[in-house]
Amino acid sequence: MAASAGPATSRTLESGYIGQGPKVELFEQQLRDRLGHDFLVTVNSATSAEHLAIHMLKRASTPKGRDERLKGGRDVWPGLELGDEVLTTALTCTATNWPILANGLRIKWVDIDPETLNVDLEDLERKLTPRTKLIMFVHWGGYPVDLERVSRICARAKDMFGFTPRVIEDCAHAFGSMYRGRPIGTHGNMCTFSFQAIKHVTTGDGGLLTLPDAEFLSRAQLLRWYGIDRTSNRKDFRCEADIGEWGFKFHMNDIAASIGIENLKHADELVNRHRNNAHFYDQALASVPGITLLARHPDRESAFWIYSILVERKMDFQRAMKERGVAASQVHERNDIHSCVSEFRTPLPTLDRVVPSLSAIPVGWWVTDEEREYVVECIKRGW
Numbered sequence: 001m002a003a004s005a006g007p008a009t010s011r012t013l014e015s016g017y018i019g020q021g022p023k024v025e026l027f028e029q030q031l032r033d034r035l036g037h038d039f040l041v042t043v044n045s046a047t048s049a050e051h052l053a054i055h056m057l058k059r060a061s062t063p064k065g066r067d068e069r070l071k072g073g074r075d076v077w078p079g080l081e082l083g084d085e086v087l088t089t090a091l092t093c094t095a096t097n098w099p100i101l102a103n104g105l106r107i108k109w110v111d112i113d114p115e116t117l118n119v120d121l122e123d124l125e126r127k128l129t130p131r132t133k134l135i136m137f138v139h140w141g142g143y144p145v146d147l148e149r150v151s152r153i154c155a156r157a158k159d160m161f162g163f164t165p166r167v168i169e170d171c172a173h174a175f176g177s178m179y180r181g182r183p184i185g186t187h188g189n190m191c192t193f194s195f196q197a198i199k200h201v202t203t204g205d206g207g208l209l210t211l212p213d214a215e216f217l218s219r220a221q222l223l224r225w226y227g228i229d230r231t232s233n234r235k236d237f238r239c240e241a242d243i244g245e246w247g248f249k250f251h252m253n254d255i256a257a258s259i260g261i262e263n264l265k266h267a268d269e270l271v272n273r274h275r276n277n278a279h280f281y282d283q284a285l286a287s288v289p290g291i292t293l294l295a296r297h298p299d300r301e302s303a304f305w306i307y308s309i310l311v312e313r314k315m316d317f318q319r320a321m322k323e324r325g326v327a328a329s330q331v332h333e334r335n336d337i338h339s340c341v342s343e344f345r346t347p348l349p350t351l352d353r354v355v356p357s358l359s360a361i362p363v364g365w366w367v368t369d370e371e372r373e374y375v376v377e378c379i380k381r382g383w
């Protein structure tokens with residue numbers, strides 16, 4: 001079901017037009033309708049979306065006049081400059097953090113909240129400095145970060161330093177997650193989603209960038225394809241365009257969009273099944289010795305791309321589960337241990353404490369009622 005391609009994709013393949021065209025437009029319209037958010041562009045991966053989002057915040061890449069206009073307002077946002085620090089979490093896919101490095105910026109790690117595995121907002125607030133222009137985090141497993149509190153922290157930073165830090169939310173796990181009644185991706189920040197092979201909605205490979213306003217939208221539409229306006233009526237848009245600002249080759253193509261259009265039809269069903277399995281585990285594992293479940297708050301709903309738990313003696317747990325035919329994995333390794341980021345090492349005591357017990361159990365749409373009962377039975381048998 002999640003990898004459905006359908007006859008529409010075959011028609012695209014036979015249509016003679018497989019680049020970015022009408023299917024991408026249609027997929028984007030469907031995403032706008034679904035999210036209730038006008039400012040979005042599809043791209044070829046979430047990693048590209050992260051890269052593009054950060055790039056658009058760089059001072060050197062801001063169009064002429066933008067800085068001056070910002071200075072005219074009260075919120076003087078200085079733009080990212082080479083070597084600036086970005087506050088970010090280490091517990092995520094490397095795709096959240098490597099684009100920071102690719103854009104010439106430096107990482108400043110923030111610890112995690114042991115109850116949600118999301119970024120620890122107290123630690124984040126403590127680490128604010130006049131150089132904090134950008135904050136990034138992931139909604140781990142799809143569980144929303146407290147965005148209201150992030151806004152308060154940004155407002156405090158503005159009181160202290162004269163500008164509001166920008167925020168990029170990595171929503172790769174969070175397609176369908178809700179925070180205070182609105183879908184994740186629509187709370188006014190730059191937000192990146194993944195349509196990679198094993199996400200809730202797949203296009204084979206693909207991504208989505210949601211943006212705060214129309215100005216960012218039109219820039220992103222250009223920069224995802226070299227800086228060329230594909231919508232103009234010129235005879236040959238490749239040769240005749242003047243490129244005011246150079247861009248990337250990050251666009252989505254019509255083959256991927258056709259797959260996305262087919263899969264989007266099943267999105268509610270898929271997300272609901274992830275959620276239903278998660279709620280089952282919340283009940284069934286609530287008082288199992290050796291297991292700690294994560295927190296749930298009434299103002300947010302996870303899409304449960306993964307279902308993480310904390311377990312005593314993790315290696316024994318994972319070995320026992322494997323022997324019983326149940327996949328159990330941490331899913332993402334902490335990013336700060338890699339040698340390519342050794343210069344940014346900093347004490348992260350909660351992450352140190354949590355990782356040795358962090359595991360996930362199968363929660364996806366493919367897990368049947370019988371299978372989830374079997375998972376619980378295997379856990380209750382002990383390890």
Ligand SMILES: Cc1ncc(COP(=O)(O)O)c(C=O)c1O
Nearest residue numbers: 045046047093095172194195196
């Ligand atoms: C948290 C997170 N961010 C970003 C990505 C990257 O997504 P993509 O493969 O679409 O670039 C992933 C992929 O698994 C992810 O888990």
